[in-house]
Amino acid sequence: MIVLKDILYKVTLEKVVGNTATAIRELHFDSRKIGLDDVFVAIKGTISDGHEYIKKAVDQGAIAIICEVLPEQMVNGVTYVEVADSQQALAIMAANYYENPSEEIMLIGATGTNGKTTITTLLYNLFLGLGYTCGLLSTVKVMIGAKEYKATHTTPDSLTINKYLRAMVDAGIEYCFMEVSSHGIAQKRTEALRFDGGIFTNLSHDHLDYHKDFAEYRNVKKQFFDDLPKNAFSLVNIDDKNGAFMLQNTNSKKYTYALKSIADYKAHVLENHFGGLLLKIESHELWVKLIGNFNAYNVLAIYASAKLLDVDTIELLQQLSTLESVSGRFQYTVSREQKITAIVDYAHTPDALKNVLETINAIRTGNEELITVVGCGGDRDATKRPKMGNIASQLSTKVIFTSDNPRTENPDTIIEEIESGVSPENFKKMLSITDRKQAIKTACQMAMENDIILIAGKGHETYQEINGERFDFDDFKIVTNLLTNLKK
Numbered sequence: 001m002i003v004l005k006d007i008l009y010k011v012t013l014e015k016v017v018g019n020t021a022t023a024i025r026e027l028h029f030d031s032r033k034i035g036l037d038d039v040f041v042a043i044k045g046t047i048s049d050g051h052e053y054i055k056k057a058v059d060q061g062a063i064a065i066i067c068e069v070l071p072e073q074m075v076n077g078v079t080y081v082e083v084a085d086s087q088q089a090l091a092i093m094a095a096n097y098y099e100n101p102s103e104e105i106m107l108i109g110a111t112g113t114n115g116k117t118t119i120t121t122l123l124y125n126l127f128l129g130l131g132y133t134c135g136l137l138s139t140v141k142v143m144i145g146a147k148e149y150k151a152t153h154t155t156p157d158s159l160t161i162n163k164y165l166r167a168m169v170d171a172g173i174e175y176c177f178m179e180v181s182s183h184g185i186a187q188k189r190t191e192a193l194r195f196d197g198g199i200f201t202n203l204s205h206d207h208l209d210y211h212k213d214f215a216e217y218r219n220v221k222k223q224f225f226d227d228l229p230k231n232a233f234s235l236v237n238i239d240d241k242n243g244a245f246m247l248q249n250t251n252s253k254k255y256t257y258a259l260k261s262i263a264d265y266k267a268h269v270l271e272n273h274f275g276g277l278l279l280k281i282e283s284h285e286l287w288v289k290l291i292g293n294f295n296a297y298n299v300l301a302i303y304a305s306a307k308l309l310d311v312d313t314i315e316l317l318q319q320l321s322t323l324e325s326v327s328g329r330f331q332y333t334v335s336r337e338q339k340i341t342a343i344v345d346y347a348h349t350p351d352a353l354k355n356v357l358e359t360i361n362a363i364r365t366g367n368e369e370l371i372t373v374v375g376c377g378g379d380r381d382a383t384k385r386p387k388m389g390n391i392a393s394q395l396s397t398k399v400i401f402t403s404d405n406p407r408t409e410n411p412d413t414i415i416e417e418i419e420s421g422v423s424p425e426n427f428k429k430m431l432s433i434t435d436r437k438q439a440i441k442t443a444c445q446m447a448m449e450n451d452i453i454l455i456a457g458k459g460h461e462t463y464q465e466i467n468g469e470r471f472d473f474d475d476f477k478i479v480t481n482l483l484t485n486l487k488k
């Protein structure tokens, strides 16, 4: 039997009307899920206010209501608890409800604008290879041992996280690697979790549709490190100009990694081409099958994390050399006859797109065409559109602007906004094809021997979202198929 008072442990209570010794069944923050004897946590959201659904929750059988403002009319037999912050209360209650699973597993979080999925997935694969049992909470998928679940968020809500962590602990899983998004931190989805380590990758212009400005976005990321406990490690990329800021107020053990600056963990890129990366990490030379300078940072972060988790260096180097690239993250295929290389990458921010294009330009000989197919999502930060148009047209020899999850916006209007960032001298490089499949097909038809096609923005996604509906769409499958059947 679960008692309300027990799951309220550590929640600061402002006011209580009713009995907290009451037995409860489930905990929910969505009134639509409430059944008999459940607890409803009312949250002020971005679209609606959970407080408006309190009556509905009670009508459906809720035995307790947790809210920031008590309703005027309260029903006898229902317990009403006023708290200062419902999201925080939910996080603490969720941890209590699932008996604090984060305290029974090694939990490592990665945050930053880019690299979270790559780092957490590679850490997961690395630790599996080392013989540990592992869990993964990422944008692409959730893994609990061998069982795969569809991910709905980069960082799910606190109830879902704790439910997954409990399932991992019950399955005997030793390590969980999870992505920590800025939305997740801001909405307190990760509060009340006990992390054993936190990794900071980098910070650039992103999510400014959600966060007020860059300063707020940066402060939210820092909050994750501020909250890490004394025994956890904070591992930050100190080459990033915001790296030092992340470490300012944390009580955790502070470590840095870098390719350029002085750092606790340092690497040099000795070779960088389509075959992979040759790195010198500390005194060790290491070949990895990952491409591009940014992956040198990712490999270094993984190496440093594993060292901080006491992995044997020889075994670690051996496993690192076997790692394969992550789905939709610089995933590539080469057509057999024409040797046309197609790269599918999730780059959907100006900085990530610039990184990927610079990575390709650093590797290519210069004689080939670099044809980029790219779009920007609808109903999301519109300020990045001209920036991405500018970057794509400057750093490619040809560019095709197309759709990328237009959602409720008109895809042609989005494309016009992307085009507005292209400077006149690059107009001749530019084409616009609204239909993404047609855009990819045109790129394949335009490509000649040894040319390179970059299809950016969607990465691992297997859909195109138009007006609330998701249609099957997979960049990598489409381009692989087109290149296989290409007749020139």
Ligand SMILES: CC(=O)N[C@H]1[C@@H](OP(=O)(O)OP(=O)(O)OC[C@H]2O[C@@H](n3ccc(=O)[nH]c3=O)[C@H](O)[C@@H]2O)O[C@H](CO)[C@@H](O)[C@@H]1O[C@H](C)C(=O)N[C@@H](C)C(=O)N[C@H](CCC(=O)O)C(=O)O
Binding pocket: 029, 030, 031, 032, 042, 043, 044, 045, 046, 047, 048, 049, 050, 051, 053, 152, 153, 154, 155, 156, 157, 158, 181, 182, 183, 184, 187
């Ligand atoms: C903008 C945003 O982050 N929204 C998240 C937020 O929902 P919200 O504030 O919009 O909720 P709302 O619809 O206003 O409703 C407010 C409250 O009323 C409740 N309600 C609502 C209707 C009803 O009938 N009954 C009821 O009780 C809702 O359950 C909610 O508690 O809280 C929900 C529960 O945690 C999230 O599912 C939801 O994520 C939406 C779906 C989303 O798309 N989020 C994205 C932007 C996101 O979080 N992305 C980051 C990664 C970003 C990145 O790095 O790319 C992520 O971690 O996934």
Ligand SMILES: Nc1ncnc2c1ncn2[C@@H]1O[C@H](COP(=O)(O)OP(=O)(O)OP(=O)(O)O)[C@@H](O)[C@H]1O
Binding pocket: 112, 113, 114, 115, 116, 117, 118, 119, 139, 154, 179, 201, 202, 294, 295, 297, 298, 329, 330, 345, 346, 347, 348, 352, 353, 355, 356
């Ligand atoms: N360390 C890095 N620095 C810069 N760019 C990177 C880094 N690692 C990966 N990238 C590039 O950034 C993009 C996103 O990578 P990844 O999915 O790993 O990041 P993320 O932080 O999980 O982003 P998201 O939450 O949007 O999925 C990809 O295009 C990838 O090529």
